[in-house]
Amino acid sequence: MSFSIVEHFSELKDFRIERKKLHALPDILVLSVCAVISGAEGWEDIAEFGRNKLEWLRRFVPLENGVPSHDCISYVISRLDPKRFSECFIRWSEGVREKTQGEVIAIDGKTARGSQNRKHGKNPLHMVSAWATANRLVLGQEATEEKSNEITAIPKLLELLELHGCIVTIDAMGCQCEIAEQIVDQGADYVLGLKGNQSSLHEAVEDYFTTAQAAGFKHVKHSYLEEIDKGHGRLETRRYWITEDLRTLPQTERWKGLRSIGMVERECEEGEKKSIEKRYFINSIAADAKLFAHAVREHWGIENCLHWRMDVVFKEDASRIRKGNAPAIMTTIRHICSNLFQKEPSDLSIKRKRLKAAWDDNFRRNVLFS
Numbered sequence: 001m002s003f004s005i006v007e008h009f010s011e012l013k014d015f016r017i018e019r020k021k022l023h024a025l026p027d028i029l030v031l032s033v034c035a036v037i038s039g040a041e042g043w044e045d046i047a048e049f050g051r052n053k054l055e056w057l058r059r060f061v062p063l064e065n066g067v068p069s070h071d072c073i074s075y076v077i078s079r080l081d082p083k084r085f086s087e088c089f090i091r092w093s094e095g096v097r098e099k100t101q102g103e104v105i106a107i108d109g110k111t112a113r114g115s116q117n118r119k120h121g122k123n124p125l126h127m128v129s130a131w132a133t134a135n136r137l138v139l140g141q142e143a144t145e146e147k148s149n150e151i152t153a154i155p156k157l158l159e160l161l162e163l164h165g166c167i168v169t170i171d172a173m174g175c176q177c178e179i180a181e182q183i184v185d186q187g188a189d190y191v192l193g194l195k196g197n198q199s200s201l202h203e204a205v206e207d208y209f210t211t212a213q214a215a216g217f218k219h220v221k222h223s224y225l226e227e228i229d230k231g232h233g234r235l236e237t238r239r240y241w242i243t244e245d246l247r248t249l250p251q252t253e254r255w256k257g258l259r260s261i262g263m264v265e266r267e268c269e270e271g272e273k274k275s276i277e278k279r280y281f282i283n284s285i286a287a288d289a290k291l292f293a294h295a296v297r298e299h300w301g302i303e304n305c306l307h308w309r310m311d312v313v314f315k316e317d318a319s320r321i322r323k324g325n326a327p328a329i330m331t332t333i334r335h336i337c338s339n340l341f342q343k344e345p346s347d348l349s350i351k352r353k354r355l356k357a358a359w360d361d362n363f364r365r366n367v368l369f370s
Contacts, residue, residue, distance in 0.1 A: 005336070006030065006061070008092040015079055023068040027061045028076050031068070036330075037337045037367055038358040041315055043070035056361050060368075078324030082143055082332070089332050090140040090160050096339055097135050102291075104133040104298040105163060105188070107170045109150050110307050112316050112327055125327040128153040129335070130161055131306050133298040136342050138306065138335040143328040150174060155182055163188035167285065169299035172197055175282070177254045184257035184284060191262075191295040194280040204249050205280045209241065209263040221245060225289035239265040240293040244286070257284035262292050309338055313351050344370040 006026050014025040032040075034057060035049035050057060050067035057063055068076075109128045128150050130139040142157040144150065150173045158168070158179070164187035170179070172195035183190045194202045212220045222243040229236045242262040246252050249261070262281040268274070285291055310316040314334045321330050341353045344367045348356065357364040 005033065005092060008095070009085075009088045012084055012088055013081065016076070022065050023072060023076075024062070024064075025076065027063050028068060028073060030061045031057060031063070032073065032077065032333055033336055033340075034364065034368070036314070036333055037340065037354065038364060039354055041319060042321065043074045046070065046073055053361075074323060074326065077329050078326035080325055080329050082325045082328035085329055085332055086141055086143075087160060089336065092336075093137060093139050093339060094162060096343060097132055097137055097139065099162070099165075100134050101165045103135075103166050104295050105139065105161070105166045105168050106131045106133055106299045106302040107154060107157070107168060107174060108299075108302045108307075109144075109153075109173070110310065112319065112331060125331065126150070127328065127331050128157055129302070129306060130157055131302040133301050136301075136305060137339045141332060141335060143331075151176060151179075154179055158182055158186065161186075167191060167291075167295050169295050171299075177256075180258070180282075180284070181256040189284040190257070191281055191283045191285065191292070191299070194282060200250050201282070202280060205261050205263075205282070206278075208245075208248050208261065209278075209280065212241075212243075217241070221287075223287045223289035223292070225293050227293065233270060235269040237267045238293070239267075240289045240296070241265075242283070242287045242289050242292045255282060258282055259284050260287045260292075262296075264293075264296055306338070309350055310334060313354060314338070340367050340370070 009026070009029055012025065014021065031050050032046055034053070035046040038049055040046045040049050047067060047070040054063065054067055107128065107130055109126055112125045112127065126144045126149065127141050128144065129141040131137070132139050140157055140160055142153040144153045154170065154174045155178065159182070163183065166188045167190070168183045168188050169191045170193065172193040175192040175194055175198050180190055180192065194205055196202060212222075217224070220243060222241055225240045227238045240262065242260050244260045246258065246261065252258055260283045262283055264279045264281070266277045281296070283292065285295070314337070316331065316334060319330070321327055338350070341350045344353060346353070353367065357367055
């Protein structure tokens, strides 16, 4: 299978006793990946795909005892170890990724709303993902049961990733001294959003830029960039300021590698409506507005691209897979499929690639081996 998926997941422990293994774990995993690539969204879909494509699937895995039932697939997937599964995925993703110096790695969380099980008092799955913006690939993920747990999930995810030479971007939830230190220790830079969770620092940065902007940034050494987007009756202007002047900030020594602070002002005009939004950042990068703007812009890509794919293409929010560890495992399988589609070289959208994979055996094979 493409980039040795079977090999990378061979270390995954099969919890079943030998006499119960009618269907091998690699067979079930390959079946599930191929089915999800082809549009499957639940256990019945996966089993039905297998029954219809059995001979085609046997080109890659034996399936000596035929296609497992949907109950068998559910039973096996829901009891796999999500942490070990994620570690296998990360090793596979590193083989797919083409590393580039200064690449932006965006870290962000997404809640799979359909995974909530009110009957059993189970919160929806919240998955923190790492997105390589240059390659548009998922590098890894860490599951939590609540958004508030991102603070503990982010360090676990970061320590599994190869970050050397990259710029890691995280929103305000991950703006923590320990996370900044970990990123620097792993050989990367950071651009971290600021909000009320770092109230004194946020207030100091906001006051700095408010004062500097009121004075037209006179006597303030800084770098500036302006971008204008116009279309569909809407005008958006984005302004970026970044400076290495940290004299007014409290306790800068707590933030390892801290080198600059930045502000983004986003002004939108649509008809008679006009809005201005300001966001603030702390960074370990130099005061280079072009680089700062690139990092901030690329971070938005995880929301506009990855999360959009999961919801619109793979219908993650509509999924009613809730049993055991299955929500986390299936999210990772969707990430595998997303990466495979991204590596397939045709100009089709991901949505159309998934449709074509359902129809065309040769195209599905190209996706797997691209």
